[in-house]
Amino acid sequence: MKTSLNPKFDQKVDSILSLMTLEEKIGQMNQYNGFWEVTGPAPEGGDAAIKYEQLRKGLVGSMLNVNGVENVRAVQKIAVEETRLGIPLIIGYDVIHGYKTLSPIPLAESASWDLDAIRKSSEVAAAEAAAAGINWTFAPMVDITRDARWGRVMEGAGEDPYLGSKIAYARVKGFQGDDLSAINTIAASAKHFAAYGFSESGRDYNTVDIGTSTLYNLVLPPFQATVDADVKTFMNSFNVLNGIPATGNSFLQRDILKGKWNYKGFVVSDWGSIGEMIPHGFAKDGKQAAELAANAGSDMDMESRLYVEHLAALVKEGKVKESVIDDAVRRILTVKYELGLFDDPYKYCDEAREKAETGKPAFHEAVLDMAKKSIVLLKNENQLLPLKKEGLKIALIGQLAADKDSPLGSWRALGESNSAVSVLEGLQKYNGNNLRFEQGVRLTDETPVFIKETKINTTDRTGFEAAKTEARRADVVVMVLGEHGFQSGEGRSRTQLDLPGLQQELLEEVYKINKNIVLVLMNGRPLVIDWAANHIPAIVEAWHLGTESGNAIAQVLYGDYNPSGKLPMSFPKTVGQVPIYYNHNSTGRPGNPGGDIVFWSHYMDAPNEPQFPFGFGLSYTTFAYSNLKLNSDSFAKTGSIKVSVDLSNTGNYAGKETVQLYIHDLYASVTRPVRELKDFQQIELQPGETKTLVFTIDEKTIGFYDNDGKWVVEPGDFKVFIGGSSQADLEAEFKYNDK
Ligand code: NOJ
Secondary structure, three states, X not given: OOOOOOOOOHHHHHHHHHHOOXXXXXHHOEEEEOOOOOOOOXXXXXXHHHHHHHHHOOXXXXXXXXXXXXXXXXXXXXXXXXXXXXXXXXXXXXXXXXXXXXXXXXXXXXXXXXXXXXXXHHHHHHHHHHHOOOOEEOOOEOOOOXXXXXXXXXXXXXXXXXXXXXXXXXXXXXXXXXXXXXXXXXXXXXXXXXXXXXXXHHOXXXXXXXXXXXXXXXXXXXXXXXXXXXXXXXXXXXXXXXOEEHHHOHHHHHHHHHHHOOOOOEEEOOOOOOHHHOOOOOOOOHHHHHHHHHHHOOOEEEOOOHHHHHHHHHHHOOOOOHHHHHHHHHHHHHHHHHXXXXXXXXXXXXXXXXXXXXXXXXXHHHHHHHHHHHOEEEEEHHHOOOOOOOOOEEEEEOHHHOOOOHHHOOOOOOOOOOOOOOHHHHHHOOOOOEEEEEOOOOXXXXXXXXXXXXXXXXXXXXXXXXXXXXXXXOOEEEEEEEOOOOOOOOOOOOOOOOOOOOHHHHHHHHHHHOOOEEEEEEOXXXXXXXXXXXXXXXXXXXXXXXXXXXHHHHHHHOOOOOOOOOOOOOEOOOHHHOOOOOOOEOOOOOOOOOOOOOOOOOOOOOOOOOOEOXXXXXXXXXXXXXXXXXXXXXXEOOOOEEEEEEEEEOOOOOEEEEEEEEEEEOOOOOOOEOOEEXXXXXXXXXXXXXXXXXXXXXXXXXXXXXOOOOEEOOOEEEEEEEEOOOOOOEEEEEEEEOO
C-alpha cells in the first residue's frame, strides 16, 4: 500500500513516477562514486565509461565524493540536461566533522555534552558543504560503542544511549536545520543501521551477535532519536546482526524502521555492502544479493552496482515486486523535492557563494568554541594547570605538538593537509614565557593517509637526548602524545590501546628528569594510560580537535578557557577489560566476599573499574554536591518526582559543570544496568556561588524495552544518583507503582 511520505510532494512524486520506465526507476536507486575528472574528458573504456553512459541514460540517482561547485555542476548538468526526464542527482559526501573548516572529531565533540554547541558545529559543516555543491552528508554516525579497539569510536558519541540519542538529535537538527530546502542545510544520514558498533573484538566489519535487550535499549534508541529529528536518510551497515547482514535485514529495515517507526526517508546501503552479502555467506551471487537487499528495504545501492545490473530482471521474474521499487523511488524523489532540487537543481552550485563561505571567520570561531568545550581535564595534581602566563621556562615535547595534520583527525572531508593550528603555534601566541620545542621521537616516519595502513615502527631514539635537555632546563614540560590523525577511523582497529611507538618510553625518560609534566593526549579513542595516570601530575584529553586545535589547547592550558568536558566513553586500565562501560548489569556475584575467596566476578590481575569512568572530567575549580532531595519517595502512573541538588563552586575559578542524573532499577523482568544516565544539565558558577538544580523523574525515566522490544514501565524500587560522573555518590531511593 502506498503511504504518504510528504503530503506536499506526494502528487508530484507520483506523477514523475508514472512517467518512468522500470530501468529509470532502478537508476534512481543507484549511487556511484565520483568516477572521472568531470570537468575533463571521460576516460575511455573501463568502469568510468560505463558509469558515465549510465548517468546519461538516467540510470544514476545519486553520486558521492563529487565536490566543489564546478564538479557538482558538471554531473548535475548531465543528469538534468541530458537524461530523458532530467531528474536531478542528490550529491552525498562524508561531511563528518566539517567540510573544510574542521570541528573536533565527533567523539571529542560528544565530550562537551553541549548540545547547542554540537548542533552549531553540524550547522557550520552543513553550510560550508552546501556552499560547495553538497546536499547530503553521511552523518551522524550514531552507533553506540563500548570497545575502544574499534577505530570508529572516533566517529560516534561513545557508550551511552541517552547521551548518544541527545547528540544524534542535535546533529541531525544541525545538518538539516528547520528548512531542508534552505541553501545552507543538507540532508543527514543516520548510520550504520544497525549495531555496527558492536563488531566482535573491536575488529572493523566483524560479526555482531548481541542480545535483544542490548539491541532495543542500547543500539536502537539513538536511531529512533534521529527519526524524531526527521532525519531524511539512513545508511545500513557492513555487519551481520545475529547472522543476518544488516543490508539484507528485513527485521531492521522493514519491521522496525519503516514499520514500527513509520520512517518516511530512504535507506542507502553502505559502500558495496549489498555485494558483501556474498562473502558473508548470505547470498549466493550478485543477483540474489540485489534481491535480498531490495526486499529487505535497502532503497539505494552505494557502489555495489548490483541494483542497476539485476533489479529489472528480478522484477520481471517476480522475485522483487515493482511496488518495492516504486516505494524506494518515491522515498528518494521525495527527499530530492524536500531539498528543493526539482525547483533548482543548481541551487547548491554558486561559485561566488562557495568562495564567500569556504573557511569564513565565523566558521573558525565556531569550531574553536567547539574545540575548547571538547577538552577533558583528567588529572591536575597540585594545580599544575593552568600555566602562569609569564616567567616560565616551558619545554614542549612530542612530534604531535608540532603536527598540523593529525588534529584534523580521520574523515576530514576537504580539510587541507597540514591546515590545523598546532599546539606549538597555539602556545607561541602566549609570549610571556620562554617556550622551546623538541619532538623527542617520531611517531611514524611515514606520512599517514586516509586509505593506507601507516606503520608505527620507529626505532630511532636519537631525539631523546635533546628532549631531555629541554626538560632539564624547564619549569614545566608539556608533552603532546597519542595517535596520529589516521590512527583511528574506519579500518583502524587496534589490539593495544597504549601510546603507540616509542612515546611511552620517551615519557618515562623525561619524567626521570622533570616530574612537572603536563601530558596532552591527542587521540581518536580512549587510550590505556595506566602509568601516566599514576605518575604524571596533569593530564589533558585533547582528542583530534580539528582546524583550531592548537588555539583551543593553548587557551585551556593557560586558563583562558576553564575545561568543562566529560568523557563520553570509559577509559580502561588495561586492554583486557575491554569492552568496559559504566552501564553494565550486575552479576550474581558482584562484590568481593573478602579474604582470599576467589569466587566472585573479578579479574585476578586488574580491578573491574576503569581508569577514568564515563562522565568524568575535572575543572580548574572544584564543585561540591549536597542536599540531594526528593519531593516524594514514590510516584504512581502519570505522576512524577522532583529531585533537587545543590551545586557549589568551591574553588577559585568560574567554571561549568555537567550535573548528571543516573538511576538504578533494582529488580525488573529483564535485569537493568547498575546505573543508567537519564538526564543532565550544564551550569556555570562563579567562585563561592551555589545553585539548586531540579530534575524530574517520571515514567520516561524508568521505563525500558523488554526482550520483544516493547516499552514497559514496571512497579518497583529505584535508586537515583546525582553527581559529576557515572560514579556520582549522592543517592536516594524511590518507589514507583503503576496504579
Ligand atoms: C563506508 C563507511 O562505512 C560509511 O560510513 C561511509 O559513509 C561510506 N563508506 C562512504 O564513504
